[in-house]
């Protein structure tokens with residue numbers, strides 16, 4: 575009886591141990607299963623996007639993107655004089671920002687009436703170290719070219735507007751004829767005006783090249799505006815390719831948004847071509 579009882583106790587203990595072992599095994603199996611099937615924590619916790627990312631993206635090694643490789647800039651050995659006509663206007667601050675990004679200074683042939691309308695932009699042109707220059711008060715051919723007196727009176731009105739906006743006018747005034755000195759509108763008075771400008775010790779400049787932003791008539795292929803401006807720019811610069819000593823006065827209009835859109839590319843391209851950006855008061859013809 576005693577042995578039988580002992581045997582029964584042993585059986586019960588073995589049964590209990592087996593039960594515990596089975597429970598432990600079941601627990602281990604459940605834990606193993608869970609660890610293999612739980613979603614892994616995403617790199618950016620809380621974002622569900624990483625779950626839907628392709629496997630390749632998740633396993634790709636984390637690398638810092640290499641900086642964009644740009645060709646080293648040549649030492650400038652030629653000069654370009656960027657000029658912006660007909661402003662100031664809403665685009666002018668953007669033009670100034672782009673020029674600043676490339677360390678470029680330019681000459682702004684401003685219209686006095688727009689200086690009155692946007693005095694802060696006119697002041698900003700000067701504040702950022704650019705040259706403010708005169709492009710009449712009205713830009714109205716009939717008024718400007720009514721007589722040499724009328725032209726000089728437009729200049730005086732421009733000086734009043736710029737003094738009001740900027741505090742002063744440049745020591746020596748730089749003038750550009752609206753439409754250029756050879757425009758048919760000025761034909762009868764151009765020589766008289768040139769004489770008066772010379773008497774007043776003012777300087778005047780036309781241009782050697784431009785991006786045609788004011789003359790869409792040349793766009794016979796019907797290209798999108800910016801593409802046409804870029805082609806015109808490249809074509810002009812081709813004229814000076816083999817003439818490194820020729821200083822280039824380039825005409826843009828800050829009133830044309832397409833010019834603003836291509837400006838950064840233009841400045842980058844000019845740097846690659848070895849041009850230094852200068853203002854007209856540094857031009858060989860200034861003195």
Ligand SMILES: [Zn+2]
Pocket residue numbers: 659660709713752753
């Ligand atoms: Zn103009």
